[in-house]
Amino acid sequence: MVAGDGDIGFKGDQLELNGNALGDAVNPANNFFNSTVSRLGAHVTAKTPNYVNQFGFDVDLINADGQVPNGATSASLTLKSAGDGFYPAVITFATDLYQPVLGGNAFQKSVIDLDGGLVLPGDVLEYAFFLQNRGTTAPPTWWCATRCRWARRWCRARSRC
Numbered sequence: 035m036v037a038g039d040g041d042i043g044f045k046g047d048q049l050e051l052n053g054n055a056l057g058d059a060v061n062p063a064n065n066f067f068n069s070t071v072s073r074l075g076a077h078v079t080a081k082t083p084n085y086v087n088q089f090g091f092d093v094d095l096i097n098a099d100g101q102v103p104n105g106a107t108s109a110s111l112t113l114k115s116a117g118d119g120f121y122p123a124v125i126t127f128a129t130d131l132y133q134p135v136l137g138g139n140a141f142q143k144s145v146i147d148l149d150g151g152l153v154l155p156g157d158v159l160e161y162a163f164f165l166q167n168r169g170t171t172a173p174p175t176w177w178c179a180t181r182c183r184w185a186r187r188w189c190r191a192r193s194r195c
């Protein structure tokens with residue numbers, strides 16, 4: 035969030051996510067636009083000059099964990115004030131998408147003819163599957179499906195992974 039004219043001495047200004055006022059250790063919920071340069075609840079000090087009060091210029095990166103429920107398809111950001119006037123300049127919003135991900139070599143399949151030699155009718159084949167979820171959540175249920183050509187007929191094998 036970047037805003038101009040967000041004064042530390044004037045209160046009543048708020049940033050809301052889904053109707054809940056956001057704030058942290060250096061950005062009070064009723065004076066969010068307070069001339070800070072902050073990151074995740076701490077003043078950024080690697081700047082010159084290193085003033086705490088930026089005299090109207092307000093830049094904040096805040097954590098809003100838990101404010102958007104699972105399964106949500108939208109979220110609303112509201113900037114409002116009952117006191118301090120301010121001018122929003124930049125608003126960005128990012129959220130993690132929790133989903134299972136199979137990509138690259140995260141899925142591999144191999145087969146061994148346990149009888150050795152050529153694959154012939156009546157041989158026993160052993161399939162091995164390697165699955166690696168590189169996503170951020172477990173899948174509800176995964177099914178592995180494979181098919182093999184056998185005497186000009188196709189068969190399907192299916193098992194729970």
Ligand SMILES: [Ca+2]
Binds near residue numbers: 040041045047065
């Ligand atoms: Ca303010």
Ligand SMILES: [Ca+2]
Binds near residue numbers: 070
């Ligand atoms: Ca602020």
Ligand SMILES: [Ca+2]
Binds near residue numbers: 041119120
């Ligand atoms: Ca102001």
